[in-house]
Amino acid sequence: MGGYILRRLIAAVPVLLGITVIVFLVMSLIPGDPATAILGAYATPENVEKLNRDLGLDRPMVERYVIWLGNMLQGDFGRSFSRNRPVIDEVAERFSATLVLAGTSFVLCAFFGIIAGVISAVRQYGFADRLITFAVLVGISVPPFFLGMIMILVFAVHLRWLPVSGMYAIYGGGDLADLLRHLVMPALALAAVAAGVVARLARSAMLEVLRQDHIRTARAKGLPERRVILGHALRSAMVSIIPVLGLQAGFVLSGAVYIETVFQWPGVGRMLVDAILTRDLMLVQGGVVLVAAAYVLFNIAVDVAQALLDPRIKT
C-alpha cells in the first residue's frame, strides 16, 4: 500500500508541472499586461516600461518561468500586486472560505438528494413522488446564481431574516451562529442543482434495487418496511449513488465561483476572477497551482481510500 501511495504521488509531479507551464503560458499570452491594468488611463509606453521593470516583467519569458518555479519549490509563491501581500496568505485564507461553503453545500445536497430520491422511489407515482420530481426539475433548471439573487430579495431584503452577503457580520458577530446565518442562503442556492441530480439518481437506483430478489426475501421474512428500505435497499443502492456524489463534490466546488460573486463570499473562486481581470499574474498562477495541487491530492486520497475498502483494486 505504501508503494501504491508513493507511485501515485510521483505520478502527480508531471501533472503539476504541466499545470504550471499551462497557467504561465496562458497568463503570458492573453492580451493586456499587468502594467496597463494598473496604470489604466496613464499607461503610456514609458510608464508601462518602467512599471514592468519594477514588477520584474521585463525579463524573457523562460527566465521568468524558471525564477517563478524555483521560488515556488522553495515555498515562495510570490507577491500579489493587486492585494499587495504574499500569494500564499491570500490563497490559504480564501480557499478555507470556499471549503466551508462548498463543504456545506455538498453535505446538504447529499443529505436532501438521497432522502428525496428514497421517498420518491418508495412512493413511486404517488403525490410525494410527483411533488419531488417537479421540485427536482425546477432545482436542476434554475441557475444557482439566479436562485441566489431571488433568495436575497425574498429573505434578506423583504423579510430581513438573513444577511444579504458576506461571511461574517461586519459589526459584532463573528461567532458560529453568525457564520451559519451568512451560510444558509449561498449553501442552499449552491446545493439545489446538485441535490436535484443526486435525487434523480437515487430514485432510479432505489427503484432498481427494490425490484430485486433480496428485497422480496427481506419483506417475506416479515422485516418492518422501514428496515427493508433503509437497511437493505438503500445500502445496495449506495453503490451506484456514491460515484455520483464524488462528481457533485467537483460541481459544488466549481459552482462556488458564481455563488461567491452573488453573495460576496470571500472564497477562492471570486479571488481568481478578480485576479484575472486585474492581470495579477502571481495571484492567478499561484492560486491555480495551489488549488490544482489540492485537487490532485484529494483525488489521490479518494483513490487510496477506495483501494483500502475494495480489495479488487490493484495496489
Add this chain to the structure above:
Amino acid sequence: MSFRHPTRRGFLASGMSSLAALAVTGSVPGRAQAATPPGVLVVGQIAEPKALDPAAVTAVNDFRILVNLYEGLTRYRPGTLEVAPGLASDWTISDDGTVYTFTLRENVRFHDGTPFDAEAVKFNFDRMLDETHPYHDTGPFPLAFFFGSVARIEALDPHSVRFTLKEPYAPFLSNLAYPTGLLVSPQAVRQHGHEFGRNPVGTGPFRFVEWRSNEAVVIERNPDYWGEKAATEAVIFRPITDANTRVAEMLAGGIDLMVEVPPASLAQFRDGRFSIVEQAGPHLWFLILNCKEGPFADKRVRQAANYAINKEAIANDVLEGTATVAAGPIPPAFNWAHDDTLEPYPYDPERARALIEEAGAVGARLVFYVTEGGSGMLDPLPMGTAIQADLEAVGFDVEIRTFEWNTFLAQVNPGLAGKADMAEMAWMTNDPDTLPYLALRTEAWPDTGGFNSGYYSNPTVDALLEQARTSTDQAERAQLYREMQAIVHDDAPWVFVANWKQNAVTSDRVKNFRLEPSFLLHLASVVKD
C-alpha cells in the same frame, strides 16, 4: 474600540465539523440583521482596496479610503476642483514658475505620534521619485510621474520645504492635491516596509484600526486631529464587487452609504428612506475618431458623426439621467477652465447626412471598438449599440467589435491605424491639462508615447497646450484653454458624448454627506444617527 473577538479563524477550521449543526438548526434565528450602531458609518465599496499606501495605488476605490486617513500639502476646496491649502498653510512660486516654497502647518502629528515636518515631506517624495532612496523598494509607485517634473526637494527648516522643478509645470499644485500626493509617516514606512500598505499612518481626521481581508477596512476618529474632529466615531468600508448585491445590501440596511449606484437601480431608492446624491465630476466619455485614414480623415465626416449621435437620448435613456451631454474636451467640473459658451453639437441627422454627402462618404463602412466594461466607461455596450444605430440612420455601415477592458486598452492605446475607425474611451482627471495634453497633441501620438490614438494634429492646439502648462497664472491658463476648446470643438477629433455625474445613496440615518467633484469621499463631517 473593539470591533471583533479573536477566535474567528478557529471557527473556520472547525467549520466543517459543525456543518451538521446547520441541518439540525432547521429554522434560522429569526432576528433581523444587527443594525449598525449610531456613530459607525458602513460604506459599500466597489472592490477590495489594493493597498492603503497613497503612493502605491491608482484606483478611485482606494482613494476613497485614503483621503480620510491622509492629507497632502494642498487639497481641493470643498465643492470645487480649485487648489486650497492643506498641510501647507501657504506657498510662494518663483517668477519663472520653477521654485515652489511651502510653509507647513505647525503642531501636526502623524497618527503614530511622530511630528509632521519638512523632513517628512522630503522623505515622501524622495521615496517615490529617487530610485536610490532606501525605501524606494516599498513601491512600485505607478503614478510617480505626476511629480516627474520635480528636480529636487529641500527641507529649509522644520516648517518650510522647497521644490525645484526641471521646467515650469502648472498642474503641480493640483497634482499635490491628488491622492498620489497624500503624505505618509516616514517612521511607519521604516517600521513596516513592504507591509506599510496594510498598516497606514497619516495625519488625517481618521486613523486606521484594522483591515480584514475581503471583508472590511475599519477606521476611527483621530482624537488628536489638528483641525475639526471627525463627526462619526468610525467608518467601515465593505468591498461588495457585485452591483446587484450592493443594491440589496443598501435596501436591507447592511450598509449606510453606497457609491456608483447602477443607473437602473436608482428608482428603488426614491422612496423617502434614502437620499440620492449626485455630483458632476471631471469625467469625459467620448469616441476617438481615426483622423489619419478612412472616412474620419475628413473633418466634415467627423462633424457629421457629432451631429448624428443623439447624445441626449444616451444621457437620459441609456444612462437614466446619470450623465449630462458633453460639449468639448474639458469637463464643466473644471469650472475655471471650462468654456461655458461652448454648446454641444445638436442632434441633427439632416445636417449629418448633408455633410456626409458633401464629403462623398455615403455608405462608408466603420469599424467601431467597444469595451465590455472598465473604469469610467459607464454602460459601454448599450451606449455602443445606441451610437451604432444613430450612425447607421444617417447612412454609415457600422461594425462593432467588443473587447474585455484590458484587452481593449491593449488594442486602442497603440493607435487605431489599420484597425478601426472609432473607439469608445473615458477619462477622469484632476487637472484640465491632463486629458488634452496626453490625448490631443501631435507629440502625444501613440508612437511617441501618448494617448492620441486617433492621430489628431493641430499646431495651434499644440502651442496653446504647451503655453497653458507652463503659465502659473490661472486666469491666463483659463483663457488659453478656452481658445483650445473652441478649436477642438470645431475640428471634432472626438465625438463628445457625456460627462458622468457620480452618484451615491445614503440611508436616512446619514446626515451632512456630500459628494465632491474630485470623486473622492471625504467623510469627516458626516453624521450617522
